Amino acid sequence: MTPAPARVTTAATLLLNATYEPLCVVSSRRAIVLVLAEKAESVDTAAEVVHSESVSLPVPVVVRLTRYVRVPYPAQVPLSRRAVFTRDGSACVYCGSSATSIDHVVPRSRGGTHTWDNVVAACRRCNHTKADRSLAELGWKLPHPPRTPSGAAWRLLGARTVDPRWREWLGMPETVSA
Numbered sequence: 001m002t003p004a005p006a007r008v009t010t011a012a013t014l015l016l017n018a019t020y021e022p023l024c025v026v027s028s029r030r031a032i033v034l035v036l037a038e039k040a041e042s043v044d045t046a047a048e049v050v051h052s053e054s055v056s057l058p059v060p061v062v063v064r065l066t067r068y069v070r071v072p073y074p075a076q077v078p079l080s081r082r083a084v085f086t087r088d089g090s091a092c093v094y095c096g097s098s099a100t101s102i103d104h105v106v107p108r109s110r111g112g113t114h115t116w117d118n119v120v121a122a123c124r125r126c127n128h129t130k131a132d133r134s135l136a137e138l139g140w141k142l143p144h145p146p147r148t149p150s151g152a153a154w155r156l157l158g159a160r161t162v163d164p165r166w167r168e169w170l171g172m173p174e175t176v177s178a
């Protein structure tokens, strides 16, 4: 057995199925072990190189399994603050600056639900300004209606931060910059 490499700066690696479908996020250490065992191949790598006793290997950012595995997925993406931030690119949907909170589009005090189609990422200022008012009262508009995330990529990323280098494999839009 190849001994696991000592230190890796890239903490996490996206693991793809043999079909290139995203499966899960593993530690880079785990990904290196898979590549060295020829159970996976590197698809995208970081600049850092990791050295073991016999080989030097660029740290994998994305790896693909050499053999297909069948994985059942849960039906729904759990609604969490981090998942909403991931969906909305960590940007306030109203002004585009850095999001710090979750806003209920229809305020909860007015019967708005805590569901995917009524929550958005918002900055402190917009959230504070909006308070218990509706968008119509403020004359604000949403760039697009909030949607329930779907697909394997979303199911696995529900509660994680996203390495920008994974986004093309996850079918996710680029992060909106302020």
Ligand SMILES: [Zn+2]
Pocket (backbone or CB within 6 Å): 092, 093, 094, 095, 096, 097, 122, 123, 124, 125, 126, 127
């Ligand atoms: Zn804002």
